Amino acid sequence: xxxxxxxxxxxxxxxxxxxxxxxxxxxxxxxxxxxxxxxxxxxxxxxxxxxxxxxxxxxxxxxxxxxxxxxxxxxxxxxxxxxxxxxxxxxxxxxxxxxxxxxxxxxxxxxxxxxxxxxxxxxxxxxxxxxxxxxxxxxxxxxxxxxxxxxxxxxxxxxxxxxxxxxxxxxxxxxxxxxxxxxxxxxxxxxxxxxxxxxxxxxxxxxxxxxxxxxxxxxxxxxxxxxxxxxxxxxxxxxxxxxxxxxxxxxxxxxxxxxxxxxxxxxx
Amino acid sequence: xxxxxxxxxxxxxxxxxxxxxxxxxxxxxxxxxxxxxxxxxxxxxxxxxxxxxxxxxxx
Numbered sequence: 001x002x003x004x005x006x007x008x009x010x011x012x013x014x015x016x017x018x019x020x021x022x023x024x025x026x027x028x029x030x031x032x033x034x035x036x037x038x039x040x041x042x043x044x045x046x047x048x049x050x051x052x053x054x055x056x057x058x059x060x061x062x063x064x065x066x067x068x069x070x071x072x073x074x075x076x077x078x079x080x081x082x083x084x085x086x087x088x089x090x091x092x093x094x095x096x097x098x099x100x101x102x103x104x105x106x107x108x109x110x111x112x113x114x115x116x117x118x119x120x121x122x123x124x125x126x127x128x129x130x131x132x133x134x135x136x137x138x139x140x141x142x143x144x145x146x147x148x149x150x151x152x153x154x155x156x157x158x159x160x161x162x163x164x165x166x167x168x169x170x171x172x173x174x175x176x177x178x179x180x181x182x183x184x185x186x187x188x189x190x191x192x193x194x195x196x197x198x199x200x201x202x203x204x205x206x207x208x209x210x211x212x213x214x215x216x217x218x219x220x221x222x223x224x225x226x227x228x229x230x231x232x233x234x235x236x237x238x239x240x241x242x243x244x245x246x247x248x249x250x251x252x253x254x255x256x257x258x259x260x261x262x263x264x265x266x267x268x
Numbered sequence: 269x270x271x272x273x274x275x276x277x278x279x280x281x282x283x284x285x286x287x288x289x290x291x292x293x294x295x296x297x298x299x300x301x302x303x304x305x306x307x308x309x310x311x312x313x314x315x316x317x318x319x320x321x322x323x324x325x326x327x
Contacts, residue, residue: 144283145283147285149282149285150285153284153285154285155285156284157323199286199323203281206280207273207277207280232284236280239280239283240276244272259272263272265272266276
């Protein structure tokens with residue numbers, strides 16, 4: 001997998017098609033994000049499989065947004081899995097990135113990872129390495145839905161009570177790009193308290209994920225308290241799909257989020 | 269836009285275990301006093317029927 005990606009990146013850098021490539025590399029035994037800029041300097045490039053496939057991921061899209069803001073005229077490449085590609089499309093749709101300045105280099109996730117993520121589409125539209133795996137259903141959402149209303153509240157309050165309000169979920173989120181964040185506004189949510197005002201804190205973030213969340217699961221991985229945020233946002237994505245037939249990152253990036261335009265009324 | 273947001277929010281509340289009837293949306297103009305009174309009376313009756321929120325009991 002690494003070699004195929006390296007070959008592709010080498011070609012892109014050598015031909016001058018891209019100025020740099022946001023990927024991952026091994027550094028002193030660890031894997032971290034790195035901006036590759038020379039075709040002769042790709043030895044340490046990896047796709048983030050440390051012990052298990054995809055166990056080391058970073059919000060490379062987010063780094064790309066920051067870089068593109070500094071160098072709006074340059075074209076950059078970026079390593080993408082299925083989820084990252086959905087992130088790119090969503091960032092195009094919210095005018096945070098210019099699709100003409102981005103060259104994604106795709107990899108497909110193995111079945112094991114697709115199932116662990118309950119990913120609907122564990123591969124980008126085009127990819128240079130990996131085999132196309134089957135998409136997986138949202139089992140975690142169905143599990144919560146099988147509970148009574150009372151048990152659901154108990155479940156989520158128990159989960160939210162673990163929150164240490166580190167803002168890790170927001171900080172790692174590739175589609176959290178607002179300059180001002182409601183989660184830090186005392187008028188909306190009491191700041192400074194621990195645990196945060198719940199369920200308001202997490203429901204607020206969940207609402208802000210509506211029409212944006214691309215189900216990459218980085219929030220869930222970043223959470224030091226292991227709050228199943230991904231399940232919550234998967235449900236939000238399901239609601240948006242049911243009401244408006246829209247799933248961020250799956251369609252044409254020119255299509256806007258239903259919560260970004262007036263559009264049609266909800267179905268229910 | 270508000271109609272959309274409320275539709276999403278109601279379902280999100282149900283998923284997290286809060287009765288979705290606790291959230292209601294009504295358009296009332298400043299010239300529609302009786303309509304406002306009626307909407308609030310209906311909402312109050314609805315909330316009374318639902319009883320205290322378990323969220324409040326939990327806190």
